[in-house]
Amino acid sequence: MNENETKKRIRNCVFNDEWLKDQIFSDWIAKHNNPNKARCILCQTVFSVKYDGVKAVKTHQESKKHEESVNSINKSSTIKKFFPTKNDKDEDKIAAVELSKCFHVVKHHHSYLSSDCGVKLESKHFSDSTIANKVHLGRIIRKNNNKNLLNAVKNAAKYKFKSLQ
Numbered sequence: 001m002n003e004n005e006t007k008k009r010i011r012n013c014v015f016n017d018e019w020l021k022d023q024i025f026s027d028w029i030a031k032h033n034n035p036n037k038a039r040c041i042l043c044q045t046v047f048s049v050k051y052d053g054v055k056a057v058k059t060h061q062e063s064k065k066h067e068e069s070v071n072s073i074n075k076s077s078t079i080k081k082f083f084p085t086k087n088d089k090d091e092d093k094i095a096a097v098e099l100s101k102c103f104h105v106v107k108h109h110h111s112y113l114s115s116d117c118g119v120k121l122e123s124k125h126f127s128d129s130t131i132a133n134k135v136h137l138g139r140i141i142r143k144n145n146n147k148n149l150l151n152a153v154k155n156a157a158k159y160k161f162k163s164l165q
Contacts, residue, residue: 012036013053025057028066042069090131097135 014035019025030039036050038057043066049056060066105115119135126132 012050013056015049016054019054019057025061028061028070029057040066040069042066042073090134093131094134097131101135 028042030041032039037046038049039046047060123132
């Protein structure tokens with residue numbers, strides 16, 4: 001036997017696309033530019049799968065940092081429903097509701113505190129409505145919006161926003 005035959009062959013593992021389809025990993029694992037590495041979307045970490053393959057993925061999943069990231073995301077998922085996404089199809093409807101609520105507050109001389117409470121109450125009454133759940137005007141935001149609201153309402157007639165008049 002020569003020297004090359006006696007050396008143990010080391011096989012390097014690469015990212016397996018099947019991991020993206022696996023229910024256990026699919027929510028958080030992503031492919032990296034380097035085929036010997038994987039990326040965790042939750043932790044924003046890159047880890048090596050070169051020597052351990054799927055064992056490295058499972059080890060990362062059981063790590064303290066990953067578990068903390070999962071817990072953090074689970075806690076903050078309830079916050080996400082209050083903010084419209086960039087391509088939210090209801091974004092225009094939400095803006096119209098917010099504008100009409102501001103106009104109503106100014107026109108009828110309601111207090112900001114009571115109107116803020118009303119918005120919160122409506123979101124509970126209409127909990128199945130995605131629009132009602134995403135309408136959130138804090139008192140400070142509403143005050144800032146109302147500064148220019150009267151000018152916006154004057155111009156609204158040009159755009160035929162009759163529901164605001």
